[in-house]
Amino acid sequence: xxxxxAARTSGxxxxxIRHYEASGLLRPAARRSNGYRDYGEVxxxxxxxxxxxxxxxxxxxEIIDLLSLWRDRSRASRDVHHLAARHLADLETRIAEMQxxxxxxxxxxxxxxxxxxxxxxxxxxxxxxxPSE
Amino acid sequence: xxxxxAARTSGxxxxxIRHYEASGLLRPAARRSNGYRDYGEVxxxxxxxxxxxxxxxxxxxEIIDLLSLWRDRSRASRDVHHLAARHLADLETRIAEMQxxxxxxxxxxxxxxxxxxxxxxxxxxxxxxxPSE
DNA sequence: GCTGCACCTTCCCATCATGGGAAGGTCAAT
DNA sequence: ATTGACCTTCCCATGATGGGAAGGTGCAGC
Numbered sequence: 001x002x003x004x005x006a007a008r009t010s011g012x013x014x015x016x017i018r019h020y021e022a023s024g025l026l027r028p029a030a031r032r033s034n035g036y037r038d039y040g041e042v043x044x045x046x047x048x049x050x051x052x053x054x055x056x057x058x059x060x061x062e063i064i065d066l067l068s069l070w071r072d073r074s075r076a077s078r079d080v081h082h083l084a085a086r087h088l089a090d091l092e093t094r095i096a097e098m099q100x101x102x103x104x105x106x107x108x109x110x111x112x113x114x115x116x117x118x119x120x121x122x123x124x125x126x127x128x129x130x131p132s133e
Numbered sequence: 134x135x136x137x138x139a140a141r142t143s144g145x146x147x148x149x150i151r152h153y154e155a156s157g158l159l160r161p162a163a164r165r166s167n168g169y170r171d172y173g174e175v176x177x178x179x180x181x182x183x184x185x186x187x188x189x190x191x192x193x194x195e196i197i198d199l200l201s202l203w204r205d206r207s208r209a210s211r212d213v214h215h216l217a218a219r220h221l222a223d224l225e226t227r228i229a230e231m232q233x234x235x236x237x238x239x240x241x242x243x244x245x246x247x248x249x250x251x252x253x254x255x256x257x258x259x260x261x262x263x264p265s266e
Numbered sequence: 267g268c269t270g271c272a273c274c275t276t277c278c279c280a281t282c283a284t285g286g287g288a289a290g291g292t293c294a295a296t
Numbered sequence: 297a298t299t300g301a302c303c304t305t306c307c308c309a310t311g312a313t314g315g316g317a318a319g320g321t322g323c324a325g326c
Contacts, residue, residue: 004273014274015314023311034321036274045260052259057234060311070256080255081247088242091235095228101190102224109221114214122213123203126185127178137302147303148285167292169303193282 003029006039010047020050025064058087136162139172143180153183158197191220 007014017037020026026046029037049070053063065083069075111121140147150170153159159179162170182203186196198216202208244254 002273013313016312018276019313034274036321045262048262049260052261054312055234056238056259057231066256066259069253070260073251075251075253075256076249077245077251077253077255078247078249080253081242081245084238084242084245084255085247088235088238091231091238095231095235098190098224098228098231101188102221102228105189105217105221105224109214109217112210112214112217114211114218116209116211118206118208118210120202120208120210120213122210122217123199123208126189126199127182127203128185129178129181135303146285149283151305152284167303169292187283 001039001044003037003039006037006044006047010044011051012047017047020047020060023060025050025060025067056087057091062087134172134177136170136172139170139177139180143177144184145180150180153180153193156193158183158193158200189220190224195220 001009003014003017006012007017010017012020017026017029021028026043029039029043032038046067049067050063053066058066062083066080069080069083108122108125113119134142136147136150139145140150143150145153150159150162154161154170159176162172162176165171179200182200183196186199191199195216199213202213202216241255241258246252
């Protein structure tokens with residue numbers, strides 16, 4: 001199957017498939033005599049795996065490890081668990097940071113009347129001299 | 134004041150100060166006879182403004198607008214409010230997306246026993262054939 | 267056979283915020 | 297004069313994704 005069909009079937013764009021190959025995430029695809037990449041069922045399943053992992057926010061470098069664990073039938077689930085738990089903690093940290101931003105911003109947005117007058121708590125806050133930082 | 138001192142005072146790295154200037158976020162700094170950039174109090178206050186806005190997750194392009202509103206004493210707070218509300222909505226969308234990832238991943242991490250056995254619900258989920266997508 | 271269209275290839279560029287580092291000029295203190 | 301800390305510009309890298317150019321291939325219709 002051509003890269004286009006593999007892309008359609010797996011939900012990963014052809015651009016990204018080539019990119020994953022170049023990044024060492026996927027082994028170099030088989031080539032037909034005309035130089036076209038040739039994919040089979042197994043490849044499509046790997047691509048779907050990658051897509052699902054990306055949907056959960058795993059970075060390429062983590063997916064490399066996840067893929068090799070997936071392929072390894074004698075893996076220890078501990079290794080997968082460790083990888084996933086680390087990523088989860090990471091996600092939660094970033095969520096907390098963004099929530100802190102959103103909380104601050106939400107307070108300011110509520111405080112700003114948002115009419116034609118120039119007074120604006122949002123700008124006041126941004127321009128406020130930091131206390132003693 | 135040299136760029137290094139402006140960086141220390143404002144909390145924005147010298148690299149980023151130059152970058153903001155090149156991006157049109159800041160007007161070109163004054164130069165001394167030796168070619169060094171020269172900053173004053175006002176510049177440092179703008180840098181702090183930028184830093185605070187970045188801490189709330191505003192993108193450069195939004196900060197350009199925020200800065201011009203900040204400088205404009207006859208602005209309408211409506212414009213600031215609109216900008217901030219849009220960014221807040223954006224933040225909340227991204228938080229929700231990440232929370233969805235974290236929820237899914239959290240369930241899987243809990244389900245994975247994480248020992249030396251190869252069975253692993255995390256990999257099973259990632260490798261699962263999508264139902265009818 | 268030729269034309270046209272859809273597909274493939276590689277290569278380069280752009281995003282966005284940030285930093286690393288090189289090559290070279292300046293300044294102040296010893 | 298040397299040294300070390302600073303400054304300048306320029307190029308490169310990150311990470312995931314896409315745009316687009318230039319050129320080859322394959323198939324369908326005429």
